[in-house]
Amino acid sequence: MILQTRSDINVEPFSIAEVSTHYFPKYKLEEVMFIYMLVGGIPYYLNQFQKNENFIQTINKTLFTKESIFYEEVDEILRLEFNSAGILTVKKILATLGISGRILNDIQRKTKLAIGTLSESLDKLIEYGIVFESRSFFQRQLEIKRGVKFKLKDFYLNTYFQIIKPNLNKIKRNTENELLINGIFKWPQSFYYVENFSGGSFENLVEYILISSEKRHEGIFKKFNLVNINFEMETHWDKEKQIDLIASSTEDKQMRLIECKWTSSIELIKSALLNLPKKAKLFDFEAAPLLAVVIPIKATGPILELANQQNIILITQEDLI
Numbered sequence: 001m002i003l004q005t006r007s008d009i010n011v012e013p014f015s016i017a018e019v020s021t022h023y024f025p026k027y028k029l030e031e032v033m034f035i036y037m038l039v040g041g042i043p044y045y046l047n048q049f050q051k052n053e054n055f056i057q058t059i060n061k062t063l064f065t066k067e068s069i070f071y072e073e074v075d076e077i078l079r080l081e082f083n084s085a086g087i088l089t090v091k092k093i094l095a096t097l098g099i100s101g102r103i104l105n106d107i108q109r110k111t112k113l114a115i116g117t118l119s120e121s122l123d124k125l126i127e128y129g130i131v132f133e134s135r136s137f138f139q140r141q142l143e144i145k146r147g148v149k150f151k152l153k154d155f156y157l158n159t160y161f162q163i164i165k166p167n168l169n170k171i172k173r174n175t176e177n178e179l180l181i182n183g184i185f186k187w188p189q190s191f192y193y194v195e196n197f198s199g200g201s202f203e204n205l206v207e208y209i210l211i212s213s214e215k216r217h218e219g220i221f222k223k224f225n226l227v228n229i230n231f232e233m234e235t236h237w238d239k240e241k242q243i244d245l246i247a248s249s250t251e252d253k254q255m256r257l258i259e260c261k262w263t264s265s266i267e268l269i270k271s272a273l274l275n276l277p278k279k280a281k282l283f284d285f286e287a288a289p290l291l292a293v294v295i296p297i298k299a300t301g302p303i304l305e306l307a308n309q310q311n312i313i314l315i316t317q318e319d320l321i
Contacts, residue, residue: 016029016036020032023049033317034192048069066172066173071165074091077156078090094131099162099199100149100200101149103150104150131152132151135149137234149237153207153208158197162194202260205320206244207233210233210245218319219315219319224313230249231247234248241279255290258293258315262296266300269295273310293314296320
């Protein structure tokens with residue numbers, strides 16, 4: 001006699017290293033990271049990819065053809081928490097957030113929703129862990145009130161609203177597995193660059209690693225000296241400057257200012273290395289902060305030399321897995 005039982009099994013997302021090892025061992029690390037930025041480490045999503053195809057083909061066939069599950073998956077996710085009317089409202093809200101998030105007034109202006117309906121829907125999205133509130137860190141210290149940004153951090157939902165939804169009609173017509181991805185990647189600005197997506201998604205990826213890693217085996221923790229130190233993740237923006245990520249409330253009382261650059265351009269990386277110290281000088285610190293630039297490629301000699309000259313910690317692809 002065989003006892004049959006039915007229950008939900010909660011499978012935690014795979015790490016980048018696990019995705020590389022078990023799903024895409026032949027892909028470059030930057031290619032694995034890009035796929036992670038598209039759908040995260042969710043096994044169900046990763047199982048949709050054609051693993052025997054090359055990188056371009058597997059992304060095209062998995063996300064950008066009419067057979068893809070991903071242009072309807074958004075409704076399946078939202079249906080778990082919202083009724084039909086609610087789904088229409090929250091999709092309108094999520095579509096306005098962009099990869100960097102927006103403040104309440106901007107969302108209301110773009111959606112034209114009544115402020116009561118908008119606030120109630122945002123509260124629910126926050127409660128369900130779909131949307132997060134983000135405050136400008138240094139302005140909060142100075143007690144300057146410039147509002148809260150509402151930000152979408154889920155990898156797939158960002159992919160849907162930033163890439164899939166704007167190209168939905170093209171995807172539905174893509175019956176011959178044309179390489180639609182070539183129309184989305186913006187060559188030659190960077191190797192796998194999608195406008196209004198790649199930069200913010202890479203920032204989300206780095207933040208996700210820092211806040212979700214249980215054992216902190218990734219090299220980024222060792223380079224930041226955060227293996228055994230509790231910390232919080234923040235961000236900062238104002239009209240003049242932006243800091244992508246800030247490791248604050250650290251037990252050693254030293255902040256880490258982090259710039260994330262999804263690029264293979266040596267010139268853009270050098271620019272980030274030169275500009276970060278200038279940004280840091282615009283703030284007052286009790287102790288000098290650690291400065292870091294994160295890139296998705298291996299570092300060449302000139303980049304390493306410049307990082308050392310600028311006293312900047314350089315985080316490369318090997319430090320993220």
